[in-house]
Amino acid sequence: MENTSKKLKAKDFITVGIFAAILFAVEFAFGMLGYIHPYIVASYVIILPLASGIPMMLFYTKVEKFGMITILSILLAIIMFIGGMGYLGAPLIIGAGVIADLIAKSGQYKSFKKIVISFGIFNLWICANYFPILVTAESYRQDLIDGGYSAEYANNLFAAINVKTIGVLVVLCFIFGCIGAVIGKAVVKKHFEKAGIV
Amino acid sequence: MSIVELENVNFQYKGSKDGSLNNINLNIEKGQTVLLCGASGSGKTSIIRLINGLIPHYYSGELEGDIRVAGHDVKKTELHELAGTVGTVFQNPRSQFFSVDTDGEIAFGPENIGLEPKEIKARLNDVVAEMDLDELLGRSIFDLSGGQKQRIACASVAALLPDIILLDEPSSNLDFDSIELLRGTILEWKRQGKTIIISEHRLWYLKDAVDRVIYMENGVMAKEWTGEEFKGLNEEEVKSYKLRPIVLEEELIRDIRGESTSSFCDVENNIELNDFFFSYKRRPYLLFKKKFKESDGDLLNLNIPSLKIPKGKVIGLVGPNGTGKSTFLRCLCGLEGDCKGAIVSDGKIYKARQRLKICYLVMQDVNHQLFTDSVKSEVMLSMKDEDEKRCDEILESLGLLDYKDTHPMALSGGQKQRVAIASAIASGAEILLFDEPTSGLDYSHMEKVGELLNELASTGASVIVSTHDPELISECCDYVLGIKHGKAVYLKENKKL
Amino acid sequence: MKLDPRTKLFMVFVVSLIVMMSAITPFLWAIRLSITLIPIILMILEKKYSSALKFLLAYASALVLMFYFLSEQSEGLIASLLIGYCGIVVQFMPALITAWYVVRTTKIGEFMSCMQKMHVPDGIAVSLAVVMRFFPTIKEEYSSINDAMRMRGVMLGGGNVLRMFEFRMIPLLFSCVNIGEELSAAAITRGLGGEVKRSSVIELKLGIADFFLMAFLTAATVIFVVFKYFL
Known part of the structure; x- marks a missing residue:
């Protein structure tokens, strides 16, 4: 759609809604793996950016105006909250969304380099879900054990995610976000551009 | 007084020649009912989109000329401003809904333009009474049949009280009885003095409703008839324009509605189907599924204890929507795992998963069954041992060799269908099933599908094709199998043209 | 039973909140269980017997496993898989089942009207x-x-x-x-995205059931938080 105005239109909101639903379906499919072993929880920073790279790169081709990525992150925050992923992370998810939106905007939503970085930042929402583990480490550990988890699970979880590793996780998340963007873009080219859809 | 005026309009979509328009001059008087016909890609849909403003506001491209609709200059009018003036019923009932419930869908338009709740309720009641929708209220869209969805779509458009109503191939996914209802709706709108413009391939149901018929060819208005002239066209003329028939034979109509009085004819060279029972309702048990048998009667959505169908022939599968055609196809090819039926062919018995190996279903929406990034790899994917030469042969026979490296999704609807057929052939399936392969096609594409089905049968494959197109049956089916309430009701030989 | 969408949203909020905070005493478990029972009862009222029963069985078996067979000392692969299963069921299923109930029983029109009110x-x-x-x-x-x-x-x-x-x-x-x-x-x-303010044919009204449920949910949350963090 040719669009001179900067205001988001009905079509844009519908597009955001559709991709939020798709994104959630992908997260949900992979997210459930996390309970098998705590190390998988930590490896979300690798799995999720790679898996969501394809739909997200397709989404980026449809973004032309500021706000779409932000709204997507708001929807994601709401969905994650409902899914029981915690309320502490929600502002962080939206924060990552706004920054990702601004970065992509600085490249007019066309510059691929900016999109890669933007998607890298966007993926920090995954780390936002670790937030409660960090800030309330000791009580959270006790919570888990009292709540029926074994000490082994809790120990492993804290071995994987703690104040020392969070830096690594954030960096990994960003890097794999960028890799996910590159792979996603390649798939979008292979399929959607070749088919003339975008 | 003209309510729609197109003056010297030229249009071409961005990056595509299909559906472009050349020097269109069209005036439509208030209260007229106009039919746009012609092949796919001839520009029918583009004209509809010019009038509702989707061109240029939603689908972009190069546009010249003036478009005025009920006093609005469409080029300068925002889409939502046209909402109370022009209403559009789209082709695909699956995707045109915003709500999940029927009431909400009808109220959706009036809510968007900010009407008072009282007014909206009044309109809802009016529309429901006019279109006889009581039984559809309060239901989920996802539980409705295609025909019921289309009626709700019509109601949601009517609730905005537009003067102009556009219908873009509205009958594509409907069965005979639903089309009759659609015709009733159109006649009611006509009686109310609305201006109606319909783009359509199926013509028989409109012959008494239309005042003008415009024949489109390669983006120009090639021919125009009055309603009377159109009704008077003979079979030869209709065929020469590559249009679908205007008049249907009574016998074919009975066939298509599953109401033929024939019984089962004998077939010597046959495939036997045994114990095909299936139900979507599993209510009797909470945690595990019930095993069905013939005596479950009404509970069953499919109830075929035994049936012999001809081998190596094209069999038309007919009957109204929702009485078991698709269920029959799905069970036959083994997609419904709970159906324990067996296929006996050449003395071999195929049960459960084995059925998946000898059957191949070409789905109504072929988009779901194309996975790879080129036509060639799509066909290779189906082969047990990849054989490039065989792949080329198959593609050659289907006229797809030139598209070997093209992405399947970049092809036209008919071509995609042929890619799906190519992979069916490559998989070595003996029984090929088609779920309404011609529902949205124009006459010449339908003819091609018919020829193709006959060719497949001549190579020894048994072809079963579910359809609502009487034209397709008279063109290509050797037999007609009627299904009603999940039971096979007749199998009769059909005289092909 | 017809609940107001605002009540339903509040219920989603409370359930998500409470499952995030683990229960450490039997009393807190009792609150948590009674909150979890609400969506199950609502599902039964909606005649979704089969889903309700399946959920109830999964939830009960996960609880039994957790309390009688798994403990702080559990180790090894099978235990870890079981913990995974119990973790999903006990922690996430209540929130998901509530969300599922809300999505299934709230019409888009009601939802839009509720959003406007808020x-x-x-x-x-x-x-x-x-x-x-x-x-x-x-x-x-x-x-x-x-x-x-x-x-x-x-x-x-x-x-x-x-x-x-x-x-x-x-x-x-x-x-x-x-x-x-x-x-x-x-x-x-059909006019979506116009400048006029959208109206809504559905007029939302809080009924007795709504007030009762909201009061119960609020009370449960307050008691839970007070007993967990302040006593």
Whole structure:
């Protein structure tokens, strides 16, 4: 759609809604793996950016105006909250969304380099879900054990995610976000551009 | 007084020649009912989109000329401003809904333009009474049949009280009885003095409703008839324009509605189907599924204890929507795992998963069954041992060799269908099933599908094709199998043209 | 029983909140269990007996496993898998089942009306409504794609994990993008996105059941927090 105005239109909101639903379906499919072993929880920073790279790169081709990525992150925050992923992370998810939106905007939503970085930042929402583990480490550990988890699970979880590793996780998340963007873009080219859809 | 005026309009979509328009001059008087016909890609849909403003506001491209609709200059009018003036019923009932419930869908338009709740309720009641929708209220869209969805779509458009109503191939996914209802709706709108413009391939149901018929060819208005002239066209003329028939034979109509009085004819060279029972309702048990048998009667959505169908022939599968055609196809090819039926062919018995190996279903929406990034790899994917030469042969026979490296999704609807057929052939399936392969096609594409089905049968494959197109049956089916309430009701030989 | 969508949203909020805070005493467990029972009772009232029973069994078995067979000392692979299963069921199922109940029983019109009452911008309300509407669509499309994969025998992508993912993802995205295009076109031609304020045919009214449920949920939350953190 040719669009001179900067205001988001009905079509844009519908597009955001559709991709939020798709994104959630992908997260949900992979997210459930996390309970098998705590190390998988930590490896979300690798799995999720790679898996969501394809739909997200397709989404980026449809973004032309500021706000779409932000709204997507708001929807994601709401969905994650409902899914029981915690309320502490929600502002962080939206924060990552706004920054990702601004970065992509600085490249007019066309510059691929900016999109890669933007998607890298966007993926920090995954780390936002670790937030409660960090800030309330000791009580959270006790919570888990009292709540029926074994000490082994809790120990492993804290071995994987703690104040020392969070830096690594954030960096990994960003890097794999960028890799996910590159792979996603390649798939979008292979399929959607070749088919003339975008 | 003209309510729609197109003056010297030229249009071409961005990056595509299909559906472009050349020097269109069209005036439509208030209260007229106009039919746009012609092949796919001839520009029918583009004209509809010019009038509702989707061109240029939603689908972009190069546009010249003036478009005025009920006093609005469409080029300068925002889409939502046209909402109370022009209403559009789209082709695909699956995707045109915003709500999940029927009431909400009808109220959706009036809510968007900010009407008072009282007014909206009044309109809802009016529309429901006019279109006889009581039984559809309060239901989920996802539980409705295609025909019921289309009626709700019509109601949601009517609730905005537009003067102009556009219908873009509205009958594509409907069965005979639903089309009759659609015709009733159109006649009611006509009686109310609305201006109606319909783009359509199926013509028989409109012959008494239309005042003008415009024949489109390669983006120009090639021919125009009055309603009377159109009704008077003979079979030869209709065929020469590559249009679908205007008049249907009574016998074919009975066939298509599953109401033929024939019984089962004998077939010597046959495939036997045994114990095909299936139900979507599993209510009797909470945690595990019930095993069905013939005596479950009404509970069953499919109830075929035994049936012999001809081998190596094209069999038309007919009957109204929702009485078991698709269920029959799905069970036959083994997609419904709970159906324990067996296929006996050449003395071999195929049960459960084995059925998946000898059957191949070409789905109504072929988009779901194309996975790879080129036509060639799509066909290779189906082969047990990849054989490039065989792949080329198959593609050659289907006229797809030139598209070997093209992405399947970049092809036209008919071509995609042929890619799906190519992979069916490559998989070595003996029984090929088609779920309404011609529902949205124009006459010449339908003819091609018919020829193709006959060719497949001549190579020894048994072809079963579910359809609502009487034209397709008279063109290509050797037999007609009627299904009603999940039971096979007749199998009769059909005289092909 | 007809609940106001605001009550339902509040219920989602409370359930999500409480499952995030683990119960440490039997009293807190009692609160948590009674909160979990609410969506189950509501499901039974909606005549979703089978889903309610399945959920109840899964939840009960997870609880029993957790308390009688797994402990702080559990180690090893099987225990860890079981913990995984129990973790999902006990921690996430209540919230998901509540969300599922809300999505299933709230009409899009009610939801939009509720968003307006809460002064949520139309844009975000539209996006959220589309998310709600799109779940069943994704389910429908995905099951068609799954059927096609089974028919072609490519469920496992020829043993290639990436292809397994690609074969599911690509057709799904193609379908969703197409449906989205047509959905937008149909919505816009019916006036979505105009400057006038959207109205709503559904007038929301809080009934006795709403007040009762909200009071109960609020009380449960307050007691839970007080007993957990302050006593």
